[in-house]
Amino acid sequence: MTSLRADGLCKVFGTRPEEALRRSRAGDPAGAGATVAVLDVGFTVEPGETFVVMGLSGSGKSTLIRILNGLLTPTAGRVRADDRDVTALTGRELRGLRQRTMSMVFQHFALLPHRTVLDNAEYGPLVRGDPPARARERAVEALGMVGLTGWEDRFPAQLSGGMRQRVGLARALAAGTDVLLMDEAFSALDPLIKRDMQDQLVRLQGELGKTIVFITHDLNEAMRLGDRIAVMRAGRIVQVGTAAEILHRPADDYVARFVRDVDRSRVLTAGLVAEPAVHADRAGPLRRALELLREHDLDRLPITDRGRPVGLLERSAAELAPPDTALADLLHPGPEPVAADRTLDGFLGRVGTDTPVVDGTGRLVGLVRPVPLLRALGAGGQEDGDA
Numbered sequence: 001m002t003s004l005r006a007d008g009l010c011k012v013f014g015t016r017p018e019e020a021l022r023r024s025r026a027g028d029p030a031g032a033g034a035t036v037a038v039l040d041v042g043f044t045v046e047p048g049e050t051f052v053v054m055g056l057s058g059s060g061k062s063t064l065i066r067i068l069n070g071l072l073t074p075t076a077g078r079v080r081a082d083d084r085d086v087t088a089l090t091g092r093e094l095r096g097l098r099q100r101t102m103s104m105v106f107q108h109f110a111l112l113p114h115r116t117v118l119d120n121a122e123y124g125p126l127v128r129g130d131p132p133a134r135a136r137e138r139a140v141e142a143l144g145m146v147g148l149t150g151w152e153d154r155f156p157a158q159l160s161g162g163m164r165q166r167v168g169l170a171r172a173l174a175a176g177t178d179v180l181l182m183d184e185a186f187s188a189l190d191p192l193i194k195r196d197m198q199d200q201l202v203r204l205q206g207e208l209g210k211t212i213v214f215i216t217h218d219l220n221e222a223m224r225l226g227d228r229i230a231v232m233r234a235g236r237i238v239q240v241g242t243a244a245e246i247l248h249r250p251a252d253d254y255v256a257r258f259v260r261d262v263d264r265s266r267v268l269t270a271g272l273v274a275e276p277a278v279h280a281d282r283a284g285p286l287r288r289a290l291e292l293l294r295e296h297d298l299d300r301l302p303i304t305d306r307g308r309p310v311g312l313l314e315r316s317a318a319e320l321a322p323p324d325t326a327l328a329d330l331l332h333p334g335p336e337p338v339a340a341d342r343t344l345d346g347f348l349g350r351v352g353t354d355t356p357v358v359d360g361t362g363r364l365v366g367l368v369r370p371v372p373l374l375r376a377l378g379a380g381g382q383e384d385g386d387a
């Protein structure tokens, strides 16, 4: 499986590129005759990751993706596919790269109109030099993956937009490349069909584990598909993170405006909103638990057993009990813990309580408290103090 890495990528269209870059970095207009489309962009896409690039029209997304597969030469910077320096390849080597390592899926499908669905799908493996029988086998298999079995002999004009894009996807899959580059691949589709294609891509990705760079200006699409999302603005990447990270801590106002209308409860997770909690071990003395309650001015204290939450100690009960009482005898169960990766929509019925959050091994990572929970679900997103 292939990783992709971009370092210091810049692309200037027009004249005097060095000067345009210098001016842009200083925050000035690039100057007449030059457009800075990509500016100082760096990121790594891990093997098997779906990396979404999102941004308004003109922010440089298409330019960036075309630099990744060598269709454009960057003004500065470097692209690596595993250990290969894509930016140093010759034209011939680049064609090889696009045939064997990276396939592109376009917004307007780019199918061969006078060829059948099957011909279109086997084009990639044929160009790459697969024997015809093998190319056909791969094409048939890829068409099956996208649900087009039985449509092999049709022509593109006989298909709906969604089906045409399935052919586009099948063509990329038949090529058998590790990397898929998808530039607004679903943007031209009707909303319902678009949703279908997204589901299908998620399903296929679960089986195939490709390294995908997916460009979109649709935030919901970005969140549905992306393991991580990079937000571009005027050629720069202004933030990279998971959907939840971006929602919870947008890097600036531009990003905050982008994510303003998202249903946060379905994206944010308990682990993100949980705050560290003082707690005491069940085997410890009551005296120590009481100290913690007083020191931190708490009404109740989570009690753990080897890190796992087992209940709550009420301060009133702790104050009244004889000093040699075992903690275990004073516990009451408290709210059921939730997993750190649970989204907040599962919480809405328990807003009034402190909910313990546990990691994959059942250990307490913190508490989701009512005020931070409500703040996280509110439209602002930005933390009060630390943003």
Ligand SMILES: Nc1ncnc2c1ncn2[C@@H]1O[C@H](COP(=O)(O)OP(=O)(O)OP(=O)(O)O)[C@@H](O)[C@H]1O
Pocket (backbone or CB within 6 Å): 013, 014, 035, 036, 037, 055, 056, 057, 058, 059, 060, 061, 062, 063, 064, 217
């Ligand atoms: N071949 C070119 N020559 C000159 N300028 C270009 C060229 N290609 C792109 N640009 C400019 O570079 C900037 C970034 O364009 P790009 O197409 O990468 O943006 P985008 O984010 O893909 O936009 P969209 O969402 O509209 O597809 C824009 O200002 C665009 O006009």
Ligand SMILES: [Mg+2]
Pocket (backbone or CB within 6 Å): 061, 062, 063
């Ligand atoms: Mg574009």
